[in-house]
Amino acid sequence: MLLLQLLVxxxxxxAIYALMAVGFAVIFGATxxxxxxxxxxYVIVGYLFYYLAERLHLAWWAAxxxxxxxxxxxxxxxxxxxxxxxxxxxxxxxxxxxxxFGIAVVAENVIVILFGASFxxxxxxxxxxxxxxGGIVISHLGILSMLIAVGLFTFLxxxxxxxxxxVALRALSENPELVRSFGLNPRKLSQYAFAIGSLLxxxxxxxxxxxTGLTPTAGHRVVLISIxxxxxxxxxxxxxxxxxxxxxxxxxxxxxxxxxxGWSEAVAFVILFAFILARPSGLFGSKAxx
Amino acid sequence: MLGYILNLLILVSISGILAGSLNFIxxxxxxxxxxHAAFFGVAAYAGAxxxxxxxxxxxxxxxxxxxxxxxxSLVISLPSLRVRGEYFVxxxxxxxxxxxxxxxxxxxxxxxxxxxxxxxxxxxxGYALRSLESFLAVSLVCLALVxxxxxxxxxxxxxxxxxxxxxxxxxxxxxxxxxTIIKTIAVAISSALCGIAGVLYAFHVSFVNPESFxxxxxVLIMAMIIIGGTGTVxxxxxxxxxxxxxxxxxxxLTFLPARDLASLQQIIYGxxxxxxxxxxxxxxxxxxxxxxxxxx
Amino acid sequence: MSDTxxxxxxxxxKRFGGVxxxxxxDLDLPPGIITTLVGPNGAGKTxxxxxxxxxxxxxxxxxELRGQSLADVDPRGAARLGIARSFQDLRLFEQMTVFENVLxxxxxxxxxxxxxxxxxxxxxxxxxxATIATVGLANWRDARSIDLGYAEQKFLSLARIxxxxxxxxxxxxPASGLDPASYARFVGLVRGRLAHGVTICLIEHNLDIVxxxxxxxxxxxxxxxxxxxEPRAILNDPKLAAIYFGERR
Numbered sequence: 001m002l003l004l005q006l007l008v009x010x011x012x013x014x015a016i017y018a019l020m021a022v023g024f025a026v027i028f029g030a031t032x033x034x035x036x037x038x039x040x041x042y043v044i045v046g047y048l049f050y051y052l053a054e055r056l057h058l059a060w061w062a063a064x065x066x067x068x069x070x071x072x073x074x075x076x077x078x079x080x081x082x083x084x085x086x087x088x089x090x091x092x093x094x095x096x097x098x099x100x101f102g103i104a105v106v107a108e109n110v111i112v113i114l115f116g117a118s119f120x121x122x123x124x125x126x127x128x129x130x131x132x133x134g135g136i137v138i139s140h141l142g143i144l145s146m147l148i149a150v151g152l153f154t155f156l157x158x159x160x161x162x163x164x165x166x167v168a169l170r171a172l173s174e175n176p177e178l179v180r181s182f183g184l185n186p187r188k189l190s191q192y193a194f195a196i197g198s199l200l201x202x203x204x205x206x207x208x209x210x211x212t213g214l215t216p217t218a219g220h221r222v223v224l225i226s227i228x229x230x231x232x233x234x235x236x237x238x239x240x241x242x243x244x245x246x247x248x249x250x251x252x253x254x255x256x257x258x259x260x261x262g263w264s265e266a267v268a269f270v271i272l273f274a275f276i277l278a279r280p281s282g283l284f285g286s287k288a289x290x
Numbered sequence: 291m292l293g294y295i296l297n298l299l300i301l302v303s304i305s306g307i308l309a310g311s312l313n314f315i316x317x318x319x320x321x322x323x324x325x326h327a328a329f330f331g332v333a334a335y336a337g338a339x340x341x342x343x344x345x346x347x348x349x350x351x352x353x354x355x356x357x358x359x360x361x362x363s364l365v366i367s368l369p370s371l372r373v374r375g376e377y378f379v380x381x382x383x384x385x386x387x388x389x390x391x392x393x394x395x396x397x398x399x400x401x402x403x404x405x406x407x408x409x410x411x412x413x414x415x416g417y418a419l420r421s422l423e424s425f426l427a428v429s430l431v432c433l434a435l436v437x438x439x440x441x442x443x444x445x446x447x448x449x450x451x452x453x454x455x456x457x458x459x460x461x462x463x464x465x466x467x468x469x470t471i472i473k474t475i476a477v478a479i480s481s482a483l484c485g486i487a488g489v490l491y492a493f494h495v496s497f498v499n500p501e502s503f504x505x506x507x508x509v510l511i512m513a514m515i516i517i518g519g520t521g522t523v524x525x526x527x528x529x530x531x532x533x534x535x536x537x538x539x540x541x542x543l544t545f546l547p548a549r550d551l552a553s554l555q556q557i558i559y560g561x562x563x564x565x566x567x568x569x570x571x572x573x574x575x576x577x578x579x580x581x582x583x584x585x586x
Numbered sequence: 587m588s589d590t591x592x593x594x595x596x597x598x599x600k601r602f603g604g605v606x607x608x609x610x611x612d613l614d615l616p617p618g619i620i621t622t623l624v625g626p627n628g629a630g631k632t633x634x635x636x637x638x639x640x641x642x643x644x645x646x647x648x649x650e651l652r653g654q655s656l657a658d659v660d661p662r663g664a665a666r667l668g669i670a671r672s673f674q675d676l677r678l679f680e681q682m683t684v685f686e687n688v689l690x691x692x693x694x695x696x697x698x699x700x701x702x703x704x705x706x707x708x709x710x711x712x713x714x715x716a717t718i719a720t721v722g723l724a725n726w727r728d729a730r731s732i733d734l735g736y737a738e739q740k741f742l743s744l745a746r747i748x749x750x751x752x753x754x755x756x757x758x759x760p761a762s763g764l765d766p767a768s769y770a771r772f773v774g775l776v777r778g779r780l781a782h783g784v785t786i787c788l789i790e791h792n793l794d795i796v797x798x799x800x801x802x803x804x805x806x807x808x809x810x811x812x813x814x815x816e817p818r819a820i821l822n823d824p825k826l827a828a829i830y831f832g833e834r835r
Contacts, residue, residue, distance in 0.1 A: 034376070034379075082564065082568060085568050086567055086568055093375075093376050094320070094322050094375075094379070095567045096567070097322065097379060098322070098512075098563050098567050099563060099564050099567035099568060101324075101560075101563065102559075102560040102561065102562070102563030102564040102567070103560065103564055104560070105509050105556055105557070105559065105560030105563070106556075106557050106560035106561055106564070108556075109553035109554070109556040109557045109560070110553075110557065112550075112553045113550050113553050113554075217504075217505070220383075220387070220505055221387065224380075224383055224384060224387060227380050227383075228380075228384070231377075231380065260395065262391060262394060262395040263391065263395050265387075265391055266387070266388045266391040266392070266395075269384040269385075269387055269388045270388070272380070272381075272384050273365070273366075273369065273381065273384060276369045276370050276373065276377055276380075276381055277368075277369035280369075280370075280373040280377060443698065446698060446699070447689075447690070447693035447695070447698075447699070447700050447707075448697070448698040448699070450682065450686055450689065450690040450693060451690060451693060451696070453679065453681060453682055453686075453690075454679045454682065454687075454690045454691075456681075457678075457679040457680050457681050457682060458677045458678070458679055458680070460641075460661075460673075460677060461673065461677035461678070461679065462679075463660075463661045463662050463665075464639065464661050464664075464665060464670075464671050464673075464677075465665055465670075465690075465691040465694070465746070465750070466662045466665035466666055466694045467662070467694065467696070468662065468696040471696040472696045475696070475697070475698065
């Protein structure tokens with residue numbers, strides 16, 4: 001039944017969006033940086049994965065690992081060399097945003113020069129659709145991506161609850177004033193935040209490279225979905241960001257029931273506008289902190 | 291050669307209007323909009339449709355486009371400015387993305403990815419602007435008018451209120467300034483002025499398609515403001531000139547592959563943004579030692 | 587002189603998480619005099635200002651301006667009710683000139699024009715220039731406020747308040763750091779307005795100068811009003827001095 005299939009597709013997409021969104025939320029929550037270049041981490045991971053696996057014919061797991069590591073390194077270095085200096089000086093929200101946007105533009109166009117502007121993708125048998133009963137199809141990769149999402153979120157849950165760094169990050173996210181009061185080291189924390197946030201976006205990129213293909217401009221949509229999900233879920237709530245991502249994925253997929261795929265991409269932003277209009281604090285954000 | 295120069299000047303005029311109208315809210319009010327290319331596109335499509343179905347007169351197409359752009363701006367500014375300026379950036383990004391989808395998908399209205407072709411020649415008071423010279427004259431007049439409007443607004447109480455809100459919104463509120471309404475009006479004005487550029491563009495190139503109104507275009511407009519300087523009325527125009535001359539200049543560097551020139555431009559502007567934000571603590575806004583000429 | 591206070595806080599409470607910013611605060615601001623709030627850092631003085639102007643909402647208690655509740659009032663509403671407020675960190679419109687700073691606070695309409703047309707506009711400009719001259723900043727009229735020296739900025743902050751028609755002034759450490767001569771001039775300007783029916787509440791840190799400026803003092807610590815009344819009595823109280831200078835139980 002079409003609706004059920006769309007639901008399954010929506011869960012897959014939602015899992016991917018949730019990963020991106022939580023990655024962004026971890027970073028924003030801990031550092032208050034509008035990390036527009038979050039989308040750039042995504043593109044770097046995807047294109048590097050493509051390059052290593054498809055062009056250099058590395059084993060896929062090695063390519064995936066290397067690409068993911070590159071994404072993490074990018075995030076951490078950007079924090080070290082760009083965000084930190086800006087925030088030391090004046091660091092208004094907008095200054096950081098423009099710089100982040102600038103990096104995204106540079107990276108996107110370097111990729112255009114290196115790889116061209118059209119789609120690249122990796123063909124793999126994992127994307128073949130398998131009937132799981134009742135006419136519903138799902139690919140191995142689809143199942144894998146959902147499992148990865150669940151796995152990473154479980155790990156994140158543990159990390160944020162049981163480790164010193166994790167607890168600090170979560171506290172930071174909900175109450176930025178606490179950082180200074182409790183003498184936590186913001187520099188080290190922001191490094192962790194960027195590392196984790198950039199790591200979370202890696203599976204999304206890896207999956208997309210195999211399934212939908214990658215273009216240099218994909219980063220814009222990635223970061224917008226992440227922000228939209230964070231706002232929907234409530235700024236300051238990591239759980240909210242994940243839920244927001246899931247909602248957006250489901251909505252976009254279900255929208256295909258009535259709209260063409262082109263229009264369904266706009267659904268996420270319509271939902272975003274609706275929340276900004278009616279409930280800017282999101283589902284789990286505290287009203288006072290908007 | 292003359293045709294090339296005339297064409298270039300027309301595009302510079304159009305860009306001058308784009309940059310000036312964006313600077314009105316970024317440099318002047320501290321409102322960062324990433325949707326300017328979207329408004330540019332909406333106006334271009336509106337102008338093209340008016341020209342093809344209603345009237346080729348600029349005096350019809352331009353006001354229609356301005357009205358549509360101003361009304362559309364309310365869609366993002368009313369909900370988000372009520373909250374915080376940061377939400378406005380997000381909302382404007384969202385609008386930019388939706389706009390591209392609308393341009394590409396609403397095929398019956400916009401012609402989809404192929405766009406609208408065959409926009410007729412513009413007319414003004416019945417006179418057809420067939421020659422490049424005549425169109426340039428009109429474009430320059432529009433640029434002058436837009437610049438004048440911005441300059442005048444800057445000197446009024448409205449301009450002062452905008453800058454007060456930009457400089458310190460909390461203090462402005464303590465003195466009963468309604469930041470939400472003032473910013474909303476500023477955004478509407480900025481979008482409407484941008485609409486003029488859109489109509490001129492549609493008539494000049496006589497076709498519109500989604501490719502001209504993407505984030506890349508927003509990057510170019512921002513670069514014009516950054517390079518030309520946000521503190522003066524003429525800065526954005528200078529920036530527009532430089533941005534349009536750069537591609538021509540780059541072609542002289544023959545070791546650069548031609549197909550990469552557009553990307554190289556974007557890389558230069560992106561890098562300029564990063565470097566400026568890192569090394570100029572006051573960011574885009576504020577002229578560190580130069581006297582703020584808005585106050586004149 | 588009437589006895590009913592211009593501003594009355596009753597049982598005002600405010601907490602931020604575990605921090606008590608205002609603890610059952612009762613405070614009256616009698617009309618036509620200067621009441622000074624003193625107390626160590628973090629005592630909650632600025633918080634009270636924020637509660638009065640609506641930047642913060644109290645958890646409980648009432649705040650009344652001439653009998654009218656300020657419960658639903660936001661900072662703009664407070665300004666409209668005749669409350670003018672200055673900030674400890676000044677919050678000048680930094681990129682704007684001295685003249686524009688003073689002129690702009692009189693331009694309250696959100697529309698691209700102000701009511702009253704040309705005549706009113708000219709009046710506002712004249713009033714701005716007059717006020718700038720009164721505070722002694724005529725030489726800096728067209729300088730950007732961010733380029734001013736420390737003392738000049740303080741006087742500019744005062745000018746912005748002077749030029750409004752406010753009847754209740756809340757000044758947060760308005761003269762801290764001024765040299766004695768400037769300070770005397772500042773106090774003179776402030777005191778001069780009392781005759782026009784203005785009521786003033788100051789936050790002041792420096793106990794030496796508090797004596798000279800205050801008609802009444804309220805001493806705060808950790809969100810609590812420990813004492814309120816004649817300046818001499820409060821300033822000579824050794825217990826309060828101990829708290830102020832950091833010896834705690």
